[in-house]
Amino acid sequence: MTIKKVCVIGSGTMGGGIAQVSAQAGYETTMVDIKQEFVDRGVKMIKASLAKFVEKEKIKQEEMNGTLARLRTSTDIRDAARDADYAIEAVFERAEVKLPIFAQLEESCPKETILASNTSGIPISLLASATRRPEKVIGTHFMNPVPLMKGVEIVKSLLTSEDTLKVSLGFVQSLGKETVVVKDSPGFVTNRIVTLVMNEAAKLLEEDLASIEDIDKIERLSHNWPMGPFELADLVGIDVVVDLLEGIYQQTGWERYKPAPLLKRMVEIGYTGRKAGKGFYQLFGQK
Ligand SMILES: NC(=O)c1ccc[n+]([C@@H]2O[C@H](COP(=O)([O-])OP(=O)(O)OC[C@H]3O[C@@H](n4cnc5c(N)ncnc54)[C@H](O)[C@@H]3O)[C@@H](O)[C@H]2O)c1
Missing domain, CATH: 3.40.50.720 (NAD(P)-binding Rossmann-like Domain)
Known part of the structure; x- marks a missing residue:
């Protein structure tokens, strides 16, 4: 063909x-x-x-x-x-x-x-x-x-x-x-892994364990990632991240894929990341 x-x-x-x-x-x-x-x-x-x-x-x-x-x-x-x-x-x-x-x-x-x-x-x-x-x-x-x-x-x-x-x-x-x-399985391979990382990062922020700058920085420096989990979530679109997590959660019932409440709040207030001009960094960043 x-x-x-x-x-x-x-x-x-x-x-x-x-x-x-x-x-x-x-x-x-x-x-x-x-x-x-x-x-x-x-x-x-x-x-x-x-x-x-x-x-x-x-x-x-x-x-x-x-x-x-x-x-x-x-x-x-x-x-x-x-x-x-x-x-x-x-x-x-x-x-x-x-x-x-x-x-x-x-x-x-x-x-x-x-x-x-x-x-x-x-x-x-x-x-x-x-x-x-x-x-x-x-x-x-x-x-x-x-x-x-x-x-x-x-x-x-x-x-x-x-x-x-x-x-x-x-x-x-x-x-x-x-x-x-x-x-063909929920989240395939890439999203089974990367959504968990962004979900866990949001939970760390909810627990006030470190600033978003520091969480992103330590992940970049420690694992040689080009960007940290918040930079990635802002790039991907926080609404997309929530949809992904919910999709996997609904299909599997695995608790770890339940979106962190903070991710859902971000979407509700329109802070969906780069495409909206406002995301994690505009709400929680130091600058
Ligand atoms: N954003 C990412 O990082 C990413 C990465 C990999 C895969 N995906 C997947 O790619 C798909 C698209 O995501 P996106 O980030 O480009 O979304 P997006 O919101 O940027 O764009 C979706 C587009 O689809 C259009 N649309 C909606 N209904 C339509 C219809 N009936 N006919 C024609 N167009 C219609 C919308 O108007 C919008 O322009 C999703 O399935 C998403 O999960 C996204």
């Missing part, structure tokens, strides 16, 4: 990044969202990211121009997905938002189209149940920020076919990424 056209649904942090690397790798890419202002914001983010690569001489101006020429936007998923060879969903981490999209993709895409999800932990088999092609549904779990992060978890459900896996591995690797295949 040759992939030429890619459709990315959702133009937020992840959808924008995936559309960028897809167009950069030479695929005709259409990025979809529910409102024009959202796709415009996505394109603005992509332009800023590419301009930074040009400025740092990582890519040439012509590559930026070519990437943007291959990128289209739409607010009509049915129209955008009509001739897609590969579709990747990257909308909110809620099954009730993702399921209707898979049903729409089933109706709109050609029969051969692979339907991928960038979900961080919702079962791929559940998303596949909204389609009549569960063997063509797979998880492609890109990391944030997509243009910089090398690793992608490829999630194979019990029903994903070997052919879908093979094509997906080839496609994701053609974007310059490295892949690891994991089984």
Whole structure:
């Protein structure tokens, strides 16, 4: 199967990044969202990211121009997905938002189209149940920020076919990424680990054990992490972290994944991290 056209649904942090690397790798890419202002914001983010690569001489101006020429936007998923060879969903981490999209993709895409999800932990088999092609549904779990992060978890459900896996591995690797295949289970591998770290950090702060600067600093220095748990939560989005924890908790009942009350309060007051311009550092930082 040759992939030429890619459709990315959702133009937020992840959808924008995936559309960028897809167009950069030479695929005709259409990025979809529910409102024009959202796709415009996505394109603005992509332009800023590419301009930074040009400025740092990582890519040439012509590559930026070519990437943007291959990128289209739409607010009509049915129209955008009509001739897609590969579709990747990257909308909110809620099954009730993702399921209707898979049903729409089933109706709109050609029969051969692979339907991928960038979900961080919702079962791929559940998303596949909204389609009549569960063997063509797979998880492609890109990391944030997509243009910089090398690793992608490829999630194979019990029903994903070997052919879908093979094509997906080839496609994701053609974007310059490295892949690891994991089984379909709550939180997969990456989020089983990293959500616990951010949840525990929030509990440390609740207990007033140390300042957020010091918690981040000691983790950076002790484990050679590029950023500490609060810096990471602000980058990922605290609402996303809560959704992830709740998703794993609801599916497994494991108490350790119950979101720390502080994380939930942060979301309730709109301090969801970098994307909102306010997160842990604005509320608890010394500066
Ligand atoms: N943020 C991260 O660090 C990260 C990392 C890995 C995976 N993920 C996963 O990627 C997915 C997207 O996360 P994000 O951080 O980009 O979220 P986001 O909130 O930045 O963006 C989601 C986008 O989806 C759009 N959307 C919602 N409903 C839609 C619909 N019906 N049709 C089209 N667009 C719709 C929204 O308008 C929004 O622009 C989630 O499943 C999340 O768990 C996120």
